[in-house]
Amino acid sequence: xxxxxxxxxxxxxxxxxxxxxxxxxxxxxxxxxxxxxxxxxxxxxxxxxxxxxxxxxxxxxxxxxxxxxxxxxxxxxxxxxxxxxxxxxxxxxxxxxxxxxxxxxxxxxxxxxxxxxxxxxxxxxxxxxxxxxxxxxxxxxxxxxxxxxxxxxxxxxxxxxxxxxxxxxxxxxxxxxxxxxxxxxxxxxxxxxxxxxxxxxxxxxxxxxxxxxxxx
Amino acid sequence: xxxxxxxxxxxxxxxxxxxxxxxxxxxxxxxxxxxxxxxxxxxxxxxxxxxxxxxxxxxxxxxxxxxxxxxxxxxxxxxxxxxxxxxxxxxxxxxxxxxxxxxxxxxxxxxxxxxxxxxxxxxxxxxxxxxxxxxxxxxxxxxxxxxxxxxxxxxxxxxxxxxxxxxxxxxxxxxxxxxxxxxxxxxxxxxxxxxxxxxxxxxxxxxxxxxxxxxxxxxxxxxxxxxxxxxxxxxxxxxxxxxxxxxxxxxxxxxxxxxxxxxxxxxxxxxxxxxxxxxxxxxxxxxxxxxxxxxxxxxxxxxxxxxxxxxxxxxxxxxxxxxxxxxxxxxxxxxxxxxxxxxxxxxxxxxxxxxxxxxxxxxxxxxxxxxxxxxxxxxxxxxxxxxxxxxxxxxxxxxxxxxxxxxxxxxx
Numbered sequence: 001x002x003x004x005x006x007x008x009x010x011x012x013x014x015x016x017x018x019x020x021x022x023x024x025x026x027x028x029x030x031x032x033x034x035x036x037x038x039x040x041x042x043x044x045x046x047x048x049x050x051x052x053x054x055x056x057x058x059x060x061x062x063x064x065x066x067x068x069x070x071x072x073x074x075x076x077x078x079x080x081x082x083x084x085x086x087x088x089x090x091x092x093x094x095x096x097x098x099x100x101x102x103x104x105x106x107x108x109x110x111x112x113x114x115x116x117x118x119x120x121x122x123x124x125x126x127x128x129x130x131x132x133x134x135x136x137x138x139x140x141x142x143x144x145x146x147x148x149x150x151x152x153x154x155x156x157x158x159x160x161x162x163x164x165x166x167x168x169x170x171x172x173x174x175x176x177x178x179x180x181x182x183x184x185x186x187x188x189x190x191x192x193x194x195x196x197x198x199x200x201x202x203x204x205x206x207x208x209x210x211x212x213x214x215x216x
Numbered sequence: 217x218x219x220x221x222x223x224x225x226x227x228x229x230x231x232x233x234x235x236x237x238x239x240x241x242x243x244x245x246x247x248x249x250x251x252x253x254x255x256x257x258x259x260x261x262x263x264x265x266x267x268x269x270x271x272x273x274x275x276x277x278x279x280x281x282x283x284x285x286x287x288x289x290x291x292x293x294x295x296x297x298x299x300x301x302x303x304x305x306x307x308x309x310x311x312x313x314x315x316x317x318x319x320x321x322x323x324x325x326x327x328x329x330x331x332x333x334x335x336x337x338x339x340x341x342x343x344x345x346x347x348x349x350x351x352x353x354x355x356x357x358x359x360x361x362x363x364x365x366x367x368x369x370x371x372x373x374x375x376x377x378x379x380x381x382x383x384x385x386x387x388x389x390x391x392x393x394x395x396x397x398x399x400x401x402x403x404x405x406x407x408x409x410x411x412x413x414x415x416x417x418x419x420x421x422x423x424x425x426x427x428x429x430x431x432x433x434x435x436x437x438x439x440x441x442x443x444x445x446x447x448x449x450x451x452x453x454x455x456x457x458x459x460x461x462x463x464x465x466x467x468x469x470x471x472x473x474x475x476x477x478x479x480x481x482x483x484x485x486x487x488x489x490x491x492x493x494x495x496x497x498x499x500x501x502x503x504x505x506x507x508x509x510x511x512x513x514x515x516x517x518x519x520x521x522x523x524x525x526x527x528x529x530x531x532x533x534x535x536x537x538x539x540x541x542x543x544x545x546x547x548x549x550x551x552x553x554x555x556x557x558x559x560x561x562x563x564x565x566x567x568x569x570x571x572x573x574x575x576x577x578x579x580x581x582x583x584x585x586x587x588x589x590x591x592x593x594x595x596x597x598x599x600x601x602x603x604x605x606x607x608x609x610x611x612x613x614x615x616x617x618x619x620x621x622x623x624x625x626x627x628x
Contacts, residue, residue, distance in 0.1 A: 012244040016618050017409040019400045055564040055602060121397035123409065128618055130247055150240040 001215060004179035007135040008172075010145045013156030015048060016126045023119035027070055028112040030062070030120055031101040039090040040124035046084055046093060047163070048125045051155040051199060059195065061120075062097060069116040075104045083195070084159075088166045129156060139180070139214045142172065143207055151199040158202060159194055172206060185213045227278040228417045230610075236416050237610050245610060248617045249283035255620065256339035257287040262302065262348035264291045265512040266480060267450065268412060268539040269345050269368055272612060275415040279613050285620075290335055292349045294327040300486050302348045305382075308375035309347060310454060310534035321381055325351055337361070341620050350385040362623045365389040368412060369536040370557035371399040390623055395537040395558040408619060411561060412537045414546060415609040419515035421546055424523060432520035438474060438506055443526040443586055446476040448518055448540045451492040451509065455479075456531045456554075459575045461498045461505065463531065466579035468504075471586050478508035478521055522547050527585055527592065531578050535559050542607045545569065545599030550592035552581045562607070568599040 020041060024030045034042070045061035058064045058080035067076035078100050087093040105112045132153075136142035146154070157171040165174055173186035192205035234242045257280055261269050273289050280287040294302075301320045308314035328351035337355045344352055345366045356363050365386055371379070371394070379401075386392060387403060393410040394400050400407040414421055433440045445464060449455040457477050464475040477495060480488075492509055499505040510517060522528060528544035530553040537558030544551050545562060551569035553559045563569035570581040585592040 012247045014244070014248065014614060014618050016615065016622065019394065019397045019407045019409055021402055055567050055598070118398070121400075123397065126618075126622055128248070128621055130251060132244070132247055148240050148243065150238070150244045153240070153244065 001138050001140065002180045002182075003137050004175070006179055007137045008142055008145070008175045008179075010132045010134040010136070010149060011129045011153060011156060012132050012150070013127060013129045013153045013160075015128070015152060017044065017048075018124045018126055020122040020124060022122040024122075025116050025119045026113050027066070027072065027075070027101060027105055027116075030065070031098050031105070033120070033122060034062070034094060034097050034101070037094075037122055038124055039094075040126070041122050042090050042094050042097070043160075043163070044123050044125035046082075046097075047160055050084065050159060050194065051152065062101075065116070065120045069118050069120070070111070070114070072104075072108075072111055075101065075108075075111075078104065085162065085168065088162050088168060090163065127156075127160075139176075139210050142176075143210050143214070146172070146203060146206055146210075149203075151203075154199055154203055158192075158206070182213060182216070185209065227275055227415070230279060230282055230613075232417060233608075233610050236604070237608060241610060241614075245614050245617070246283065248614065248621065249285065252617060252620055252624075253284045255285050255341065255624075257285050257341045257343065257616075257620075258337060258339040259287065259289045259343050259345065260292065260335075260349050260352060261289075261345035262292050262299075268537070271414075271418075271420070271539070272412055272609070273345075275418055275609050276612050276616075279609065280616070283613065283617075285617075288339070292328070292331040292352070294331075296486055298323060298327040303487055305347055305378050306369065307454070308378040309382075310370055311373035311375065312454070312534070314375045314378060316377055328352055341623070343616075344389070347382055350382055353385050353388045356388065362391075362620070362627075363389045364619065364623075365392045366410075367392060367394050367399065367536075369399075370396070370534045371401065372396075372557070391619065393619070396561060398560075399536075399557075408615075410615045410619070411558070411607055411611070412539055412542075413607045413609050413612040414539055414542045414603070416546060420519050421543055422519070424516070424520055428516070429520040429523050432517050433524045436476075436506055436508060436521075438476060438524070440524065443471065443473040444476055444524055445473050445527050445529060445582060446478065446521055446525040447529045447531065448478050448522060448543070449530065449532070450479045451477075451488045451495060453487070453491055454532060454534045456533050457491065457495045458498050459533075459578070460529055460531045461495070462575040463529070463578035463582065464505070466576065467582045467586075470583055473526070473582075473586065474504040474506065476506045476508065476521055476525070478506075478510055478518065480510045480512050480514065519547075522549060525549055527552060527582055529578065529582070530554065530559065531572070531575070532556055532559070538562065541569075542603055545596070546603045548593070548596035548600045550585050550595045551599060552578055552585065554578075562599075562602065564602075567595070568602050569595050 022033045024033045049061045050059040056064045063076045063080035066072045082096050134145050136145050161171040169190050173190045177183050177186035188209045189206050194202050263270050277287050277289045332352050332355050341362045343364045346368050391406045393408045447460045528549045528551050530538050530541045532554050535557035541553050541562050553563050555571040565571040572578045
């Protein structure tokens with residue numbers, strides 16, 4: 001079994017939502033608000049909402065609002081289709097969101113100023129990440145640690161990692177490739193789909209991917 | 217007059233919750249608590265019994281103690297007139313009619329001042345719950361501790377006169393907590409979104425033996441073989457018990473069922489007996505309506521009534537959060553609830569329950585669910601999972617710890 005020089009440090013991640021003052025009531029205002037919103041706010045309504053969306057149609061709060069409050073199904077689908085896995089910086093994600101809304105409104109100008117049923121409440125995520133007394137030096141220990149993570153902490157390591165690493169990957173794959181030199185396993189873990197799985201399903205998928213590699 | 221310290225209840229250790237929320241959640245909660253070890257906390261509210269706030273504090277205070285944060289809970293006191301005033305404020309902040317009497321403001325301030333003089337606020341974190349004790353924040357002058365305001369009520373459409381009177385007090389806090397984004401205002405302090413929660417191991421929510429549930433139903437003369445529609449709430453106009461009776465009467469034209477309206481009073485709600493009399497009048501002559509004015513220690517009976525219910529209704533006109541909805545969802549009950557306040561965060565229409573906007577809508581959804589028991593069960597199951605992920609007491613402990621941690625870090 002391969003052992004890493006640098007162990008993997010597990011983190012307990014938790015989040016609080018802080019409600020902001022910006023409350024657009026039309027799609028035009030929403031686009032302008034996204035353009036000037038803080039990075040913590042864009043994160044809150046895209047990356048963070050992804051971990052909370054089991055009972056809504058879209059994981060993006062912007063898409064959900066376009067559908068539920070503005071009754072703009074097509075725009076909702078387009079916003080919901082923006083894959084956050086493609087972004088390693090919030091500024092690029094912000095541009096994609098604004099571009100999607102503005103292009104839609106250019107084609108559907110009457111939708112720009114139609115009042116929504118309720119305002120969009122811009123919020124920010126406050127992330128608190130504390131190191132756990134849990135480290136992994138090999139794949140057995142990594143699997144055990146992943147099993148013992150809360151779902152929010154799993155989300156921190158697997159989804160939010162892209163913004164932290166500025167790489168299109170997750171903490172587990174990054175460590176496996178760098179420390180254990182298993183690029184194939186790293187790629188396989190990164191393909192676990194967090195859009196179509198619950199976080200528990202994501203956990204199971206990662207563990208399933210690691211299992212055949214443990215004794216290599 | 218003196219501040220009251222509510223009796224401490226016996227609460228299971230945190231480890232007992234691992235079987236429900238999972239060991240990782242509990243382990244991470246301990247990690248967070250360790251970073252705040254020995255910080256002291258004071259909770260202040262206006263009633264020791266009755267209502268959701270007292271219930272949360274009853275369970276949360278011992279858990280804070282267990283994780284290493286010595287916590288005290290004080291209740292402000294005042295005469296009947298004071299609580300009539302705070303009830304009028306409560307209704308006004310929910311957007312209901314308000315009879316403007318300037319002398320009420322003076323009485324409100326004077327009673328709070330008396331409480332302030334008798335209480336100490338030396339803890340690291342002071343959490344004031346709801347508007348009644350808001351002026352106590354004046355005690356922070358010259359202190360370096362952290363003050364938080366926890367608003368449990370629906371402030372989305374407040375009476376401006378009352379809100380503008382209270383707002384300067386709110387602005388003196390370091391941070392505030394609301395149950396829904398729609399309740400927040402343009403305030404100069406941070407406003408955090410934190411939902412209230414229930415304790416799954418409390419008498420009100422724990423699993424019960426079927427024989428016990430049956431014995432409670434029998435005790436009240438309810439027929440367990442026929443559908444039971446229930447609303448468990450204080451007898452309060454904002455809970456619209458008369459609207460529930462109206463909906464029940466519409467259902468009754470099509471489906472056989474019984475209605476249980478069960479609840480008690482809170483010591484800070486002098487209006488309860490008046491509303492109860494109105495409800496008695498509306499229910500007169502129908503032997504299938506059961507009005508149960510229960511004492512505040514009837515947790516097991518409430519639990520049994522919820523579990524015996526076919527459908528649980530919460531037809532509130534305004535609602536801060538609606539913990540009775542949370543309780544019903546936890547028990548996998550199909551819920552028909554008004555689309556108001558914090559209920560939006562719990563009931564997703566046709567996914568975790570049914571949202572309604574009128575007595576007619578309420579009646580229709582009850583009829584629909586009575587006719588479609590498989591769908592009713594699916595809603596109840598999804599509701600249970602939603603509560604498990606978001607609205608259990610361990611989330612309250614974690615969210616407070618997170619906020620304490622943030623406040624300390626931001627001051628460094």
